[in-house]
Amino acid sequence: MLQGKRILLVVAGGIAAYKSLELVRRLRERGAAVRAILTRSGAEFVTPLSLSALTEDKVYSELFDLTDEQEMGHIQLSRDADLLVVAPATADLLAKMAHGRADDLASTALLATDKPVLAAPAMNVRMWEHPATQANLETLKQRGILFTGPNEGAMACGEFGPGRMAEPAEILAAIETALAASSRLAGRRVLVTSGPTHEAIDPVRYIANRSSGKQGHAIARALAGLGAETHLVTGPVALPDPPGVSVTHVESAEEMLAACRALLPVEAAVCAAAVADWKVESRAGEKLKKDGSAAPALVLAPNPDILASLSEAGNQRPSLVVGFAAETQSLIENAKAKLARKGCDWILANDVAPASGTFGGEENEIHLVSAQGVEDWPRMSKEAVARRLAERIADHFEGGKAA
Numbered sequence: 001m002l003q004g005k006r007i008l009l010v011v012a013g014g015i016a017a018y019k020s021l022e023l024v025r026r027l028r029e030r031g032a033a034v035r036a037i038l039t040r041s042g043a044e045f046v047t048p049l050s051l052s053a054l055t056e057d058k059v060y061s062e063l064f065d066l067t068d069e070q071e072m073g074h075i076q077l078s079r080d081a082d083l084l085v086v087a088p089a090t091a092d093l094l095a096k097m098a099h100g101r102a103d104d105l106a107s108t109a110l111l112a113t114d115k116p117v118l119a120a121p122a123m124n125v126r127m128w129e130h131p132a133t134q135a136n137l138e139t140l141k142q143r144g145i146l147f148t149g150p151n152e153g154a155m156a157c158g159e160f161g162p163g164r165m166a167e168p169a170e171i172l173a174a175i176e177t178a179l180a181a182s183s184r185l186a187g188r189r190v191l192v193t194s195g196p197t198h199e200a201i202d203p204v205r206y207i208a209n210r211s212s213g214k215q216g217h218a219i220a221r222a223l224a225g226l227g228a229e230t231h232l233v234t235g236p237v238a239l240p241d242p243p244g245v246s247v248t249h250v251e252s253a254e255e256m257l258a259a260c261r262a263l264l265p266v267e268a269a270v271c272a273a274a275v276a277d278w279k280v281e282s283r284a285g286e287k288l289k290k291d292g293s294a295a296p297a298l299v300l301a302p303n304p305d306i307l308a309s310l311s312e313a314g315n316q317r318p319s320l321v322v323g324f325a326a327e328t329q330s331l332i333e334n335a336k337a338k339l340a341r342k343g344c345d346w347i348l349a350n351d352v353a354p355a356s357g358t359f360g361g362e363e364n365e366i367h368l369v370s371a372q373g374v375e376d377w378p379r380m381s382k383e384a385v386a387r388r389l390a391e392r393i394a395d396h397f398e399g400g401k402a403a
C-alpha cells in the first residue's frame with residue numbers, strides 16, 4: 001500500500017516525538033521512503049542520529065544550512081513528497097502554520113508545500129483547549145489540513161484529557177487514508193472557472209460584479225487535493241493562486257471562454273465564475289471624456305455562456321459539466337430548468353434570498369440537481385462545499401454513487 005510513497009515527516013518538540021521513531025519504522029516496513037525534518041526543539045527529545053538511522057537518510061533541520069540548500073532546497077524538499085506528516089504537531093507549530101510563518105525549516109517547508117498535510121497534535125490539555133489553539137485548528141481544517149488525534153488520556157505533564165498524540169498505528173492508518181484520498185482523481189484533467197469578469201467600457205473603466213472567487217478557488221484547491229490535474233481560469237480576484245493548480249488569469253467573458261476552450265479536452269468542468277451576462281458593445285478605444293456633452297449611453301450585447309458552450313455536444317465535451325445556480329425563489333424548479341437550458345450534468349443550486357444569509361457570507365446550502373434527482377447537502381462552509389463536490393466528482397468517475 002505504501003510502496004514507493006514519499007513521506008516528509010516533520011518532528012516538532014514534544015515528549016511524543018519518541019513515538020515518531022516507531023512511526024518511521026512502520027512506514028519503512030511498508031515500503032515508504034521517509035525524509036525527516038527535525039525542529040530545534042524536536043532535537044531536545046529525539047536525536048538526529050536515531051531519526052537518520054531509521055529513515056536511512058540525512059535529517060534536515062536548519063533552513064540556512066548551505067549544504068542542505070545545495071543538495072536540496074527547502075522548496076524541493078517539501079514538493080518531493082506525496083504527503084507531509086507533522087508528528088508531533090505542537091501548539092507552536094500549529095500556530096505558525098495557521099499564520100503562515102516561516103522562521104525555520106519545518107514551518108518554511110509547510111508553507112511552501114503544494115502537497116497534502118496530515119498533522120498529529122500533541123500538547124498539554126489546557127494548551128489544546130485554549131481558544132487560540134482551537135481557532136488555529138479551525139483555520140487549518142478550513143484550508144484542508146488533515147488531522148489525526150489527539151487522544152484523551154493521562155499525559156506526561158500529570159494532567160488528564162485530550163492532548164496525547166495519536167498512536168503510531170493510528171497515524172499510519174490516517175496516512176494510508178490520506179494518500180488514497182489524495183489520488184482519487186489522479187490522472188484526470190479538470191477545469192474550473194472562478195471569480196467575476198470585467199467588461200471594459202473604455203481603456204480605464206469596466207463593469208464588474210461582487211464575486212470574490214472564494215468558492216471557485218476552493219473547488220480548484222479541493223480537486224487538486226484529490227490528485228486531479230487542475231486548471232483554473234479566473235477573472236480578477238484578490239485571492240492568491242491555489243497551490244498545485246495551473247492558473248490562467250483573464251478579464252472578460254470572451255477571454256474566459258477562449259481560455260477554457262484552449263484547455264480542452266478535460267474530463268470535468270466546474271463553472272463557478274460569475275460571468276457578466278453582458279459586454280459593452282459601445283466600448284470606446286480611448287478614455288471617454290466628459291467634454292460637456294450628455295452622459296454617454298452604454299450599448300450592451302450578450303456575452304457567450306461558458307457553461308452552455310462547454311456543455312454542447314461534441315467530441316470535446318467534458319464527460320461531466322457542473323454549473324451553479326443562485327436563486328431567490330423556486331430554487332429546485334429554477335435549477336432544473338437551468339440544467340436543461342444549459343445542457344450541463346449537475347447544477348449546484350444555492351438559495352441566495354436575503355433571509356438565507358448566504359450572499360456575501362462564508363456558508364452555502366447546496367442542492368445538487370441532476371437528471372437522477374436532487375441531493376440536499378447540509379449548510380456548510382464554502383471550503384466544505386468544495387471538498388464535498390470534489391469527492392462527488394471522484395465518486396462519479398469511480399462509477400459509484402450517482403448524483
Ligand code: CTP
Pocket residue numbers: 193253271272273274275276277303304305306307308322323324325326327
Ligand atoms: N455562466 C457561464 N457563462 C455565462 C453565464 C453564466 O458560464 N455567461 C455559468 C456560471 O458560471 C454558473 C451558471 O452559469 O455556473 C449560472 O448561470 P446563470 O444563467 O448566470 O444563472 P444566474 O446567475 O443564476 O442567473 P439567471 O437566474 O438570471 O439565469
